[in-house]
Amino acid sequence: MSGTFEARNKVAIVGYAQSQVVRRPTEPLGVTTIRTAREAIADAGLKPQQIDGFAASALMPTSGGHEAQDGISTVSPAWLAEHLGIEPAYAVGFQGHGQLTGSLTLAVNAVASGAADYVLLHRALHNPPAGKYNDNPMTEAAGMMQWCAPQGFFGGLPAIAMVYTEYCQRYGATREAMAHVVTEARNNGAKLPWSYWHGKPITTENYLAEPVIVDPMCRLDCDIPVQGVGVFILTSAERAKDLPNKPVYMSGYANGYPQRHRLPLHWTLDDMEEAGQALSARLWEAAGISREEINLVQPYDAFSPFVYIWLEALGFTPLGEAHRFILDGGIDASRPNSIAALSGGGAIGNGRLHGLPQLLECYLQLSGRAGQRQRNVSNAVFSYSAPYFGGAAVLTNTP
Amino acid sequence: MTGHILPVPDEMSAPYWDACSRHELKLAHCSQCAKVTHPPDVTCPNCHSIEPDFVWKQVSGHGRVRSWTVIRQSFLSGFELPFLLVDVELDDHPDVRLIGRLIDGADTPLTLGDAVTLTFDDLAPGVAVPAFVMAGKS
């Protein structure tokens, strides 16, 4: 595709629900998902039987050595439809990385094409009851893992640490700048009643005192694995007029894909920057607005350096400048004219919800439902994952 | 060394691990476009041939440090902590970047672009994995 998205502002989010975010599940993930889905349907002013489309991505609700079970540790669109007692016209799953933005685009396209009238988009994240999320009892490495695990390179944390080291060395970023990112996320998240970190703000001193575990990353640079579910209801802009909530329209989206053949989980700063610039160009063209018209930015932050990567990729600062912009207060939610990049707490301030906090905050702010956090915003952008696995989308309340 | 995770060679990777066991670094060269790729794939990522018929040729392993990290806590068991991993761009094949342990130690001061040369970590009898050492210190 080139040019403006044909369905620009023709599909709207009309309702949502967010479950409580918990560290360890007290019920099967499917139960939390059904409850949250029912809340979202009611929130949109709809009856369950009006939902005729389902979209989601079930990949990686968790990782480690346990098997995914539909309804227990993962929830597929078809499982959810069946267990809500709905026979959908269209149930579709996104495969691969970029789960939230990928499945959001499936939901948007389903409405835009007329494949379904009311689409329920869900993302359900599981954290197993015991054991560590990523711990791996591996003693042999076959397949792609043979290229990195024998030398001890394994998992997302070393992967982002390599990118972050190069960023710090190349651009002079300091731990003080990242303290600003992490405290902003945690302190905004601490105000959210559903957040795992509700009521638990941290200080710059807390961050700076935290030992580095995979240089230059410390524990507080990482989101914490949780169980939690977010659900959004999408329909056409036309149908949205008759529903109770102020619609939030989807202006455009862009997804990114790996361009370079690398070792597994070998992320590089060059690749991130290159993919980010390409994705960003497609995004602004599709959305048909310029970044100057955006007044809320919610970048992915599962690992804190992604905030730098995305602010630069989306063009809110030049390459290598995000850390300075942040030190100058550019993302502070306490300032009315900032881009408030972590006003919704992000993943660091909510728990490992894979992009849900970013999409939710865009929706809540644009629909005027952000309560005490409410800002004066008309256009917002959020991003998910890395620029070459994930994606970004522009939303508006003023089409 | 450090790890107790042994690679499981397969049809595609067997020549690589064979060479490693003799402390030689061999990389896959596409027989269509002659370019190097690592790791090998079912197609050539450079010319996209579905018949790359990779030829394994020895390379020097000299390179430049593009990034690094010190692993102080690992999700894998059996590694002696801490250890330092370097992301190395090969001088002869700048498109290829390898990740390996820097055997000089976890507290080695590094800057971007530092020169390193190839060495190997022996994981078990007949099993070795490429590692790196600061140039001029082997």
Ligand SMILES: [Zn+2]
């Ligand atoms: Zn080729």
